[in-house]
Amino acid sequence: MLIFRYFAPVLLVLSAAAYGQPGDAFIVSGIAGRSGGTLVFAQRNEPKSLNPAVAADSASREVMHRINADLIHINRETQLTEPALAKSWTVSSDGLHYVLNLRKGVRFSDGHSFDADDVVFSFRVYLDEKVLSPQRDLLLLEGKPIAVRKLDAYRVAFDLPGPYAAAERLFDGFVILPRHILERPYLDGKLAEAWGVRSPADQVVGLGPFRLKQFVPGQRVVLERNPYYWKLDKEGTRLPYLSEVDFVFAGSEDMQVMRFQTGESDVISRPSARNFAVLQKEGERRGYTLKDAGPGLEYSVLFFNLNDSPAAGNAPFHRESFRRAVSLAIDRDAIVRLVYQGRAAALSTPVPPGDKAWVNDKLPRIVRSIPQAKQLLSADGFSWAPGGSLLDPAGKPVEFSIVTSAGNSERVQMATLIADDLKPLGIAVHVTPLDFASLLNRVFQTHDYEACLLSLSEADADPNTDMAVLLSSAGNHLWQPEQKTPATPWEAEIDGLMRRQMVTRNRVQRKQLFDRVQAIVMDKLPMIPLVSPYILVGARNDLGNFRPALLDHYALWNIEELYWRGGRD
Numbered sequence: 169m170l171i172f173r174y175f176a177p178v179l180l181v182l183s184a185a186a187y188g189q190p191g192d193a194f195i196v197s198g199i200a201g202r203s204g205g206t207l208v209f210a211q212r213n214e215p216k217s218l219n220p221a222v223a224a225d226s227a228s229r230e231v232m233h234r235i236n237a238d239l240i241h242i243n244r245e246t247q248l249t250e251p252a253l254a255k256s257w258t259v260s261s262d263g264l265h266y267v268l269n270l271r272k273g274v275r276f277s278d279g280h281s282f283d284a285d286d287v288v289f290s291f292r293v294y295l296d297e298k299v300l301s302p303q304r305d306l307l308l309l310e311g312k313p314i315a316v317r318k319l320d321a322y323r324v325a326f327d328l329p330g331p332y333a334a335a336e337r338l339f340d341g342f343v344i345l346p347r348h349i350l351e352r353p354y355l356d357g358k359l360a361e362a363w364g365v366r367s368p369a370d371q372v373v374g375l376g377p378f379r380l381k382q383f384v385p386g387q388r389v390v391l392e393r394n395p396y397y398w399k400l401d402k403e404g405t406r407l408p409y410l411s412e413v414d415f416v417f418a419g420s421e422d423m424q425v426m427r428f429q430t431g432e433s434d435v436i437s438r439p440s441a442r443n444f445a446v447l448q449k450e451g452e453r454r455g456y457t458l459k460d461a462g463p464g465l466e467y468s469v470l471f472f473n474l475n476d477s478p479a480a481g482n483a484p485f486h487r488e489s490f491r492r493a494v495s496l497a498i499d500r501d502a503i504v505r506l507v508y509q510g511r512a513a514a515l516s517t518p519v520p521p522g523d524k525a526w527v528n529d530k531l532p533r534i535v536r537s538i539p540q541a542k543q544l545l546s547a548d549g550f551s552w553a554p555g556g557s558l559l560d561p562a563g564k565p566v567e568f569s570i571v572t573s574a575g576n577s578e579r580v581q582m583a584t585l586i587a588d589d590l591k592p593l594g595i596a597v598h599v600t601p602l603d604f605a606s607l608l609n610r611v612f613q614t615h616d617y618e619a620c621l622l623s624l625s626e627a628d629a630d631p632n633t634d635m636a637v638l639l640s641s642a643g644n645h646l647w648q649p650e651q652k653t654p655a656t657p658w659e660a661e662i663d664g665l666m667r668r669q670m671v672t673r674n675r676v677q678r679k680q681l682f683d684r685v686q687a688i689v690m691d692k693l694p695m696i697p698l699v700s701p702y703i704l705v706g707a708r709n710d711l712g713n714f715r716p717a718l719l720d721h722y723a724l725w726n727i728e729e730l731y732w733r734g735g736r737d
Contacts, residue, residue, distance in 0.1 A: 171446040192255055192271040194399045196407065198713050201731025203405065206226045206412040207711075209724065210424045210433040213604050214417045215389065218380065219363040219373050220343045221293050224302045224644070225608065226625070229720075231389050231415055233372040234727055235277070236343035237398075239268055239287065240336055240489070242628055244717035244725035249336050253282070253344060253375060253398075257553065263335065263673065267319065275396035276346050277379035278370065284318040289354075303341055305635050305642050310669055315709065333678055341627060346373045358559040377408040377728035389415040399728055409731035420575050428706065429454060435714070436706045437723040440578045441509040444704045454709075457556050461703035463513045464522040464718040465626040468582060470494075470570070470619060471695035474647040477615040483568065484560045485619065487573040489548035491650055491693040493541035495534065500588050503666050503699050504546050507581050515697035518689045522700065522718050523629045528686040538592045545593070558594035567596035568618040571610060574601035576623075582698065583621045612649055621698075622646070625720050631669050631682045638666050638685065647694040710734050 176626035215228040221238055223229070241252035251257075254268040294301045295313050312329035319325050328335065340497045347578040349371060353362045363372050365385045373379040375401070376392035391413040392576040399407040416433065418424035425443040429450055439447065448458055471483035484490045513520075516534045519527040526554040551560030558566040570586065572579045580601050587597035602610070610617045626633045636644045640659045654660035662685055669681040689695070705716040705723045713729040716722050724730075 171415050187305045192273055192398070194251065194255075194271075196399055196401055196729055198401070198726070198729045200401045200403045200405065201409045201712050201729065203409045203731070204411050205409075205732040205736030206414055207410050207435065207727075207730060208414045208416060208427075208433045209435050210416050210418040210427040211437075212418055212421055212424055214386065215365070217364055218367070218383070218603065219360070221299055221301050222343065222360050223334075225604070226720075227604075230724070231391070232343070233376065233721055234370065234378045234391055234413060234724065235376045235380060237375040238340050238343050239270075239337035242337060242340040242719070243717055244721070247560065247629060247719065249340070254339070257336070259336075263331055263364075264328045264332060265514075266328075266335070268324050268326065268339075270322040271326065271398060272322055274375065274398045276348075276373045276375055277394040278346075278349075278373045278394060279396060280346065280348050280373070282344070282375060284324045286344050286347045287324045288316050289317050289351060290342065290345040293345060293350070293354060293359065293577075294342055296354075298357070299354075300643065300699070302636055302643050305639055306338060306341065306632060310667060331673050333670060334632065337628055337630055341633075344375055359525050366477055378410075378413055381412065387417060391415070392612070397728065402731075408728035410727070413615040413727065415534075421577055428456070431455075431708075434708045434711060435723050437716075437721075438701075439704055439706070441507070441511040441701070441704065442577075444511065445509060447706060451672050451706075453621070456706055456708050458704070458706040459716055460511060461705065461716055461722075462522070463520065463700050463716055464703040464722070465520050465629060465720070466623055466703075467515055467518075467520040467625075467700040468579065468623045468698040469518070469623065469646070469695040470498075470586065470621050470698060471647045472568075472619050473615060474694060475615040483618065484550075484566050485568070487548060488692055489544045490550075490566075491696065493544045493593065494590065494595075495693055495696045496537050496541040496544070497593055498586055498696070498698065499536045500534065500699055501536075502589075503542055503585055506585065507578050508699065508701055511702040512730045513702075514699055514701045516690070517686050518695065518697050519634075519686060520626070520700040523626065525629060526631055526682055528683040530683070531690055535729075538591075541593055552594050556594045565596070566594070567598070569598040569600045570619045570621055571602050571607055571617045572621040573604050573607055574606055586621070611646065627720055629719070631666070631678070631685075634685075635666055635670070638662055638689075648712070654693075658688055659694075662688055 211227055213227040215231050217223040217228055218226050218232055220232050238252050239254040240249050243250050255271045257268045259266055293299055294303055295307055309330045315327040317325040333465040354358050369380040377394055377397050379394045381392040382390040393411050425439055504512045504514050517528050517531050551559045553559055560566050571584045572583045578661050579616045583599040587599055611620055640654040640663055643649050654663055665681050665685045669678045672678040703718055703722055707714045710733045712731045712733045719726050
């Protein structure tokens with residue numbers, strides 16, 4: 169359940185005492201565990217970077233967020249905000265001015281003291297246009313940046329240029345960077361090169377529960393316990409409990425599953441429904457438990473290349489009628505049944521069903537209809553050759569390729585089913601699986617693709633997290649990223665609506681704005697929503713405090729609390 173805190177016209181003070189925290193330590197409320205042992209986590213892909221300012225891929229985030237911390241945190245279990253590096257904060261009556269009170273005595277994982285200078289430096293980096301941080305858009309209101317000021321060593325002011333809906337949730341997405349390590353590469357214009365896969369471990373410094381011990385490209389990332397971490401359990405034991413976390417690169421989902429099944433890894437996150445069913449048969453004998461948490465905030469989309477590039481050219485997918493026809497021809501229910509074995513939800517909106525508070529439930533459910541699809545195409549000048557092949561208005565046969573991640577069997581299967589679904593329209597579709605790095609390069613750098621099938625995951629159940637995809641200027645605006653000006657009137661309308669909802673503090677009005685955004689997306693279909701898979705996870709039976717969440721990071725969100733009940737060396 170998503171809960172928003174809207175600011176009353178009084179000074180709001182959230183104190184550390186309200187969360188049961190003595191002094192500046194954060195006391196967690198979970199079951200007290202025992203220290204020691206290594207947790208092995210097999211992930212499909214290798215991190216591209218450990219630099220929070222520039223890395224955006226899920227494999228990088230999975231590791232980075234074990235090393236770093238933020239100012240105000242969204243608890244993945246309750247979905248409420250809670251103090252983190254900021255032990256308390258005050259908000260002015262108009263909601264435009266925040267003062268964050270930082271914890272004293274906190275140290276980075278190399279022992280260096282943390283203070284307000286690190287906070288100011290971090291937001292300077294995120295706001296710098298030259299850094300190209302994917303989070304930057306969230307710090308702009310009507311094109312104006314949030315101002316960050318140091319008040320003293322342990323107080324920082326944030327001045328908003330206008331109202332910001334659910335502003336305290338914003339801080340969760342910005343980890344605090346070590347000024348003493350990264351300021352020099354930043355001033356030299358080399359920040360993007362920092363903390364790469366071959367950086368010395370002692371130079372990758374954070375405020376999270378673990379620190380980098382070893383990065384072996386192509387094999388593993390090993391993290392060790394951060395001895396300076398600022399959280400304690402209720403008995404006064406410094407967290408985390410685990411001594412090490414070993415991220416091993418499986419390379420594919422099948423290898424990831426095999427490692428978990430045979431006991432070579434201890435936690436599995438997001439296996440396919442097919443593999444989930446296979447694992448269920450062996451759980452009792454092999455000593456692990458699987459959990460189906462239901463629909464979450466992840467969803468799959470098919471989108472076309474609408475860039476001005478040779479790959480796109482004058483292709484038919486620039487025509488709205490074509491995109492609508494493709495959407496109508498896709499059998500989403502079959503995808504749910506065949507790919508996910510019923511553990512997914514078919515989509516008729518660009519908002520996943522786990523985001524119950526914000527989905528536009530007034531949009532009509534999409535039902536597959538080949539006759540309606542053909543009618544749309546025929547009305548827009550498409551025709552069919554004697555053999556049944558679809559011809560565009562210029563008389564050219566219609567065919568295209570779908571690129572998707574070779575390491576994700578579900579997406580490859582989805583793309584194959586879509587290719588079959590489009591055959592009755594006379595469209596020839598070729599499925600081209602690529603390694604994930606090549607896929608991202610084609611979509612966001614070279615624009616050398618025709619159509620792509622990807623999964624998106626919202627970091628929070630709030631419309632502001634969609635800014636990175638829906639704003640035309642955003643780097644993750646899938647179908648045509650980083651536009652200097654909106655390419656179409658409807659994209660300009662979406663830009664305006666998203667910026668308005670961002671500053672609207674009335675929840676009903678904000679919902680109306682976001683409903684309109686969803687309606688535009690489903691009318692123009694720059695990306696075609698497909699399905700939202702259920703959150704499937706698993707862990708060894710002797711892993712304590714394992715409580716998977718619907719928000720990313722599903723399995724390891726509370727890694728500082730995980731422990732081995734029987735103890736492990």
